[in-house]
Amino acid sequence: MNLKQVAGEKAASYIKDGMIVGLGTGSTAYYFTKKIGELVKEGLKVKCIPTSKDTKKLAKEWNIPLTELAQVDHIDVTVDGADEVDPDFNLIKGGGGALLREKIIAYASKKLIIVVDKTKMVEILGKFPLPVEVTTFAWENTLSQIERLGCKATLRRSADQPFITDNDNYILDCQFDKIENPAELNSKLNQIPGVVENGLFIDMADLVVVGKDTTVEIVEK
Numbered sequence: 001m002n003l004k005q006v007a008g009e010k011a012a013s014y015i016k017d018g019m020i021v022g023l024g025t026g027s028t029a030y031y032f033t034k035k036i037g038e039l040v041k042e043g044l045k046v047k048c049i050p051t052s053k054d055t056k057k058l059a060k061e062w063n064i065p066l067t068e069l070a071q072v073d074h075i076d077v078t079v080d081g082a083d084e085v086d087p088d089f090n091l092i093k094g095g096g097g098a099l100l101r102e103k104i105i106a107y108a109s110k111k112l113i114i115v116v117d118k119t120k121m122v123e124i125l126g127k128f129p130l131p132v133e134v135t136t137f138a139w140e141n142t143l144s145q146i147e148r149l150g151c152k153a154t155l156r157r158s159a160d161q162p163f164i165t166d167n168d169n170y171i172l173d174c175q176f177d178k179i180e181n182p183a184e185l186n187s188k189l190n191q192i193p194g195v196v197e198n199g200l201f202i203d204m205a206d207l208v209v210v211g212k213d214t215t216v217e218i219v220e221k
């Protein structure tokens with residue numbers, strides 16, 4: 001069984017007529033967006049806001065009605081993936097480089113549902129390198145400042161070129177191994193000039209849908 005698929009599709013059961021819905025990014029959120037496309041075809045009435053150019057493309061292909069954050073005063077539910085989830089529902093996101101738009105949209109959402117397979121559930125965050133979006137200007141200096149917080153940071157590359165985000169920035173992947181205090185690290189990172197946003201999502205997720213071997217587990221705070 002495809003654990004990402006079962007989790008992504010299950011999350012679609014939280015979406016009702018009239019909702020404004022945030023569409024996450026990545027290989028798990030993909031299945032949620034696809035399911036929404038099927039439900040729209042069957043008559044579901046929603047307006048959606050994608051968290052990346054990739055997701056926007058998919059949503060258009062599947063004829064999902066779209067709107068802009070500027071056109072609405074809130075989002076009812078956003079469904080998105082994660083790279084790691086700890087027992088307090090703190091997250092690492094940004095493995096696909098979409099963390100900035102994802103965080104803006106999560107913050108504007110009344111409810112954030114995270115869809116993952118069971119491998120993403122961890123006791124402590126940090127084994128997955130934390131993605132940090134930085135300006136291209138003086139990125140080497142920003143990297144050094146970030147490393148002072150106790151990690152090894154690497155410029156993300158794609159086909160031998162620096163990876164460019166949807167917002168025309170770079171991503172630094174920061175290996176911390178163990179993040180003992182995610183809230184403190186989140187603040188410290190975002191105080192560094194040149195850091196646009198980081199992939200720690202603190203106290204944002206309300207519910208996690210976990211794809212397990214034969215079942216889907218819904219974990220609530």
Ligand SMILES: O=C[C@H](O)[C@H](O)[C@H](O)COP(=O)(O)O
Nearest residue numbers: 026027081094095096097098
């Ligand atoms: O930037 C990408 C997003 O934060 C993804 O939601 C996250 O990396 C999880 O992706 P996937 O479901 O493909 O593992």
